[in-house]
Structure formats: structure tokens, C-alpha cells
Amino acid sequence: MTQAASGAVAATRALEGLMRNDRGRLMAALIARLGNFQLAEEALQDAMLSAVSHWGRNGVPAAPLGWLLQTAYRKAIDRLRQSKSEGRKVDALRLLTAETREDDAYDIPDERLRLIFTCCHPALEPKSQVALTLRTICGLSTHDIAAVFLDAEPTMGQRLSRARAKITAAGIPYAVPEPQDWAERLQAVLAVIYLVFTSGYAGTAESRKNLAAEAIFLARLLDSLRPADPEIEGCLALLLITHARHGAREDHTGATVPLAAQDRGRWDRALIAEGLGLLDRAMNRRLPGPYQIKAAIAACHIGENGSDWPQIVLLYDSLLRFEPTPVVRLHRAVAIAEAGRPDTALAMIMPLQAELGAYQPFHAAFAELLARSGRKAEAQAAYERAIALATNEADIGFLKARAQAVRE
Structure with missing residues (x-):
């Protein structure tokens, strides 16, 4: 490998690491100053392209975050110059850029x-909240x-553009909620x-793993930014305990394995221990x-004697x-039903x-309870409806097996 090629590889790896861990921090700093989601994203993208070229030739700078932030400011100025109506903003950004040094990496406010x-403002529809969070914070x-x-x-590109435009047009504040609004708004963020986390379960095993990792990353980030909040700790605990069972959720055919039948030896005990510790801390x-x-x-499902129904x-x-x-x-x-009252449960469902x-x-639940009650024809119809609504092959495989058992 030539020296130039080696430098380009090193630069790309360094940039990928920064974008994974600090893209949200850079985007937040840019949006706070530029006041525009779209401009901030475009400027950061321009800065990243410059970094690949510049770092490949000259090596990764000592303060790469400061370098990216300063370069993104300059790229934003270049874009704003194209609009005469933004002249005042250009002047303000010039001053800001002049005051920002490349060695200011540790001075970038979080x-x-x-x-x-x-990103999770209730004025945006839930799907847009999730998409904008994944794009802006997770990258x-x-x-x-x-x-x-x-x-x-x-x-999806149009959805993201509309969400960014709505934030600007509706004057959605770029701010942490006031104390009186904190609890309600926090629940909206945790819901996103x-x-x-749950969106991955509509896709492949790989998408489940990837989106679970993104959700856990977001929950950890929120916990670090707002420590000692019991609901944040509870959410992170929920994700960790639930994700700890991911290795046992499918059998060798790719069909979903219900919790009671899972091989507990394939559960991630480290994640479970961390989740239970967080839950204890939150409840205290x-x-x-x-x-x-x-x-x-979730914790009641992983006891040594099975689920405590x-x-x-x-x-x-x-x-x-x-x-x-x-x-x-x-x-x-x-x-x-699992606690021993299936007829009561069926009447409730x-x-x-x-x-x-x-x-x-x-x-799926309705079909199971109908089957337990001996109403096989109705259970079969319910299973067929569940199969028609299922969106991943693992669930379809499981439901087909249950439907077949009812027929037999």
C-alpha cells in the first residue's frame, strides 16, 4: 500500500470513529449556532469530505473535533454566500469562525x-421523530x-426534509424543557x-441487532447527559434486559422461539446484570x-424459575x-392467562x-387463547390473520408452526 493510500485509510478510519461517537455533539453545536438543521448537516458533510482529503495528506490533527467544527463553519459560510438575504448571518459566522481555533475540541459545548x-418534539409525528433522531444524532x-x-x-429523504423544515417554520425551540414540562417531554423522548429499539423487530436479525445498538447508544447518551433520572435509568435497564435475550430468540430454522422455550445459556449475562443494577438504582x-x-x-421474565406471572x-x-x-x-x-386464568383472559381480550x-x-394472543379453549376453527382464523400481519420471517415461521399444531 502506498503512503498516500495508507494515509487515506487512516483518515477514513479516524473519521468513522468520530462520526460514530461525536457526530451528535458536532451536529448539536452547529445547529445551536446556525439555527438550521439542513444547513448544519450539509456543512458537516462538506467538512467530512474535506477531512478525508486533508487528513489523508497531512495526518489526523491533534484536535479533530475542533478542526471539523471550524471547517463546517467555513463551509456554512460558503453555502450562505449563495443567498444575498443571508448577508448578516455570513458576517456573524465569519466572526464566530475567527474566534474558533482547531485546538478548541474540548471547549465545544455539549x-x-x-x-x-x-428531534423528539411532539409537534413532529412519531415516525419523523424516530427518523430525525436516527439521522441527526446516530448518523x-x-x-x-x-x-x-x-x-x-x-x-424517507422527503420525510426528513419536511421534519427539518417544520422545526424551522413552526419555531420549535432548540432547548431542554422547563422543569414543569420535563416529565411529559422526557416520556416522549424515551418513547422514541x-x-x-422495537423497530428492528420488523426486519432481519441483523437489523434487530443494529437498531438495538442504536437505541442503547441513545439511552446511554441520555443517561450521561441527565444522570440520576430514574425513568432514563429504567428505560436503559429495559433495553439491556430485553436485548440480553437476542441470541436465543430464533431456532436453527430462523423461527421465533418463545421466551419460555429459550436456551438461557445463550442469554448475555453481563447485559442482564447491568440492567438489573440500573433497575435497582432507579427504584431506590x-x-x-x-x-x-x-x-x-422484563426482570420478572428472567428469574431462575421462569416468568413470575x-x-x-x-x-x-x-x-x-x-x-x-x-x-x-x-x-x-x-x-x-399465563398466571392460570385463560378463560378470564379471553373474555378480557x-x-x-x-x-x-x-x-x-x-x-397471535387471541389465537393462542382460543386454541386453549378448544375453539380450533376460530383459533385457526386468528392465526391466519396474525400471519398476514407479521412483517418478519421469524415471526411468520413461529405462527405457522402454531397454526399447524392447532390443525393437528
């Missing part, structure tokens, strides 16, 4: 908490985000992180919330006080059909 709350490409949602790349703060309860439910029912009773939704009522009914008719787990 604005990522503000960026997270902006996923538009192509990869489109794949998560099974969208065409141009369609959890949706990132005596400020209960929905994510702590969900984490406690009576305790899980009680936890769902508590969760309903925070989230009185049909999905929570469905999961509570399933827990009641049936009225939920109107609200959950398009929700695949409802039909």
Missing part, C-alpha cells in the same frame, strides 16, 4: 440534550433509515428511543414511572395507571379487537 428534545444514512421503515429512500429513588415498571416486568400481573396493574392503553390491557390479559384489529400481537 448541546446534545437540546438536540434530542428537538444513520437515509438509505438505512428507509430500510428500517420499509420505505423508498427518496420517500424505545421505538427505535422512589419515583416510579412507566419505564421502570416495564423494566421490572402473578407478579407480572400486578406490575401491569401499576403500568395501566400510567398508560391506560389497549396494548397494555392486552399484555395484562396475556399475563393473567375479545373487546380489544375493535381497537387492535391491525395489531399483529393481538391476533
Whole structure:
């Protein structure tokens, strides 16, 4: 390998590492000063292209973050020069750039908490919140985000553009919520992180692993930016305990393995220990919330003697006080069935059909309870509906096997 080629490889590797760990920090600093998501992203992209060339020739600078930030400011000025109406902003940015040195890497303020709350603002629809968070903070490409949602790349690109434009047009504040709004807005942020985590389950095993990693990265980031918050700790605990079972979720055919049948030797014990430690820490703060309860439910599933269904029912009773939704009522009914009252659970599930008719787990649970009650024809129909709504091959394989068992 030539010296030039070796330098280019080293530069690319250094840049990839920075973008994985610090892209959100750079984007947050740029957006705070430029006041424009699109301009910040374009300027950072321009700076990254310059870095590959410059670092490849001259080596990675001592303060690469400061170098990227200063270069991005200059690139933003170049773009703003093309618009005469932005003259004042150009002058202001020139002054800012002149005051910013390349060795200021450790002086870059960490604005990522503000960026997270902006990306997850309730004025944006949930799908746009997730997409913008994955793009802006995690640095996923538009192509990869489109794949998560099974969208065409141009369609996802348009969604991201509309979300950025709405932030500007609606005057969505680039700020951390005030104390009186913190709890409500935090729940919206945690919901986005959890949706990132669960979105992977519609795709392949690789997409599940990748999106789980992104969600855990976001939860860890939020915990570091806002330490000692029990709901953040609860959310991170939930993700870790749940993800710890990923190695046992599919059999050799690729079909989903239900929790009770999983090989516990394939669970990640380090993740479980970390998650349980976080949950204990959160609950000791005596400020209960929905994510702590969900984490406690996850913990009840991994006991040495299997799932503690009576305790899980009680936890769902508590969760309903925070989230009185049909999905929570469905999961509570399933827990009641597993605790030994399947007929009671079936009576509770049936009225939920109107609200959950398009929700695949409802039909899977309904089919199981119908089968236990001996109503095989109805169970078969419910399984067929669940199979039609399933979006990944692992779940389809499992549901087909259950349907076949009912026929036999």
C-alpha cells in the first residue's frame, strides 16, 4: 500500500470513529449556532469530505473535533454566500469562525440534550421523530433509515426534509424543557428511543441487532447527559434486559422461539446484570414511572424459575395507571392467562379487537387463547390473520408452526 493510500485509510478510519461517537455533539453545536438543521448537516458533510482529503495528506490533527467544527463553519459560510438575504448571518459566522481555533475540541459545548428534545418534539409525528433522531444524532444514512421503515429512500429523504423544515417554520425551540414540562417531554423522548429499539423487530436479525445498538447508544447518551433520572435509568435497564435475550430468540430454522422455550445459556449475562443494577438504582429513588415498571416486568421474565406471572400481573396493574392503553390491557390479559386464568383472559381480550384489529400481537394472543379453549376453527382464523400481519420471517415461521399444531 502506498503512503498516500495508507494515509487515506487512516483518515477514513479516524473519521468513522468520530462520526460514530461525536457526530451528535458536532451536529448539536452547529445547529445551536446556525439555527438550521439542513444547513448544519450539509456543512458537516462538506467538512467530512474535506477531512478525508486533508487528513489523508497531512495526518489526523491533534484536535479533530475542533478542526471539523471550524471547517463546517467555513463551509456554512460558503453555502450562505449563495443567498444575498443571508448577508448578516455570513458576517456573524465569519466572526464566530475567527474566534474558533482547531485546538478548541474540548471547549465545544455539549448541546446534545437540546438536540434530542428537538428531534423528539411532539409537534413532529412519531415516525419523523424516530427518523430525525436516527439521522441527526446516530448518523444513520437515509438509505438505512428507509430500510428500517420499509420505505423508498427518496420517500424517507422527503420525510426528513419536511421534519427539518417544520422545526424551522413552526419555531420549535432548540432547548431542554422547563422543569414543569420535563416529565411529559422526557416520556416522549424515551418513547422514541424505545421505538427505535422495537423497530428492528420488523426486519432481519441483523437489523434487530443494529437498531438495538442504536437505541442503547441513545439511552446511554441520555443517561450521561441527565444522570440520576430514574425513568432514563429504567428505560436503559429495559433495553439491556430485553436485548440480553437476542441470541436465543430464533431456532436453527430462523423461527421465533418463545421466551419460555429459550436456551438461557445463550442469554448475555453481563447485559442482564447491568440492567438489573440500573433497575435497582432507579427504584431506590422512589419515583416510579412507566419505564421502570416495564423494566421490572422484563426482570420478572428472567428469574431462575421462569416468568413470575402473578407478579407480572400486578406490575401491569401499576403500568395501566400510567398508560391506560389497549396494548397494555392486552399484555395484562396475556399475563393473567399465563398466571392460570385463560378463560378470564379471553373474555378480557375479545373487546380489544375493535381497537387492535391491525395489531399483529393481538391476533397471535387471541389465537393462542382460543386454541386453549378448544375453539380450533376460530383459533385457526386468528392465526391466519396474525400471519398476514407479521412483517418478519421469524415471526411468520413461529405462527405457522402454531397454526399447524392447532390443525393437528
